Amino acid sequence: MQELAGLVRAVPDFPTTGVLFRDVSPLLASASAFARCIDALAEPWQGLGVQAVCGIEARGFIFGAALAQRLHAGFVPLRKPNKLPPPVLAVDYQLEYGSDRLEAQREAVRPGERVLLVDDVLATGGTLAAAAALADLLGAELVGASVVVELTALQGRTRWQQGTPLHSLLRY
Numbered sequence: 001m002q003e004l005a006g007l008v009r010a011v012p013d014f015p016t017t018g019v020l021f022r023d024v025s026p027l028l029a030s031a032s033a034f035a036r037c038i039d040a041l042a043e044p045w046q047g048l049g050v051q052a053v054c055g056i057e058a059r060g061f062i063f064g065a066a067l068a069q070r071l072h073a074g075f076v077p078l079r080k081p082n083k084l085p086p087p088v089l090a091v092d093y094q095l096e097y098g099s100d101r102l103e104a105q106r107e108a109v110r111p112g113e114r115v116l117l118v119d120d121v122l123a124t125g126g127t128l129a130a131a132a133a134l135a136d137l138l139g140a141e142l143v144g145a146s147v148v149v150e151l152t153a154l155q156g157r158t159r160w161q162q163g164t165p166l167h168s169l170l171r172y
């Protein structure tokens, strides 16, 4: 985990002044670190019958697609507005630096399908909470969520639903 942490770059004042951006690009660029990261993300969910991994645009797609393969699950993209053809379901949310909307195709998940949410970073928790609300709208059974980086000072975990597992690999 130490090696993975060393491959997340801290970038001050990006994308706006006052934000310390955690950049996972160096981790992705290392074949061994990326593989270890996917191993570690998959570990808590082995044997829990995850049927679909829902990755959050954009960086959540990278980790989510690889994790879906590792868990022998399908992949469902949760996308920013106006990217998916209709019919879609949508949830609006606030970010550390702005507001946004997540959309999923209405038929993307079968009712009761066991889904796992994946993203690169948990900051204020708005994105992951919106993804959980979207999974609910889709009629999915939410098994839990995994993120690579948790920014603990922003207390995003307090916006996560109690009783549903939320795993993070690296905490700052």
Ligand SMILES: O=P(O)(O)OC[C@H]1O[C@H](OP(=O)(O)OP(=O)(O)O)[C@H](O)[C@@H]1O
Pocket: 056, 057, 058, 059, 060, 094, 095, 096, 100, 119, 120, 121, 122, 123, 124, 125, 126, 127, 128, 156
């Ligand atoms: O916990 P929160 O405060 O909601 O923030 C976390 C979200 O912010 C970033 O995404 P961003 O919207 O910047 O999009 P990107 O992945 O397309 O760069 C990150 O990838 C998470 O999805």
Ligand SMILES: Nc1ncnc2[nH]cnc12
Pocket: 019, 020, 021, 022, 023, 096, 121, 123, 124, 151
């Ligand atoms: N500080 C941060 N670094 C990387 N991604 C983020 N998403 C929200 N806040 C972020």
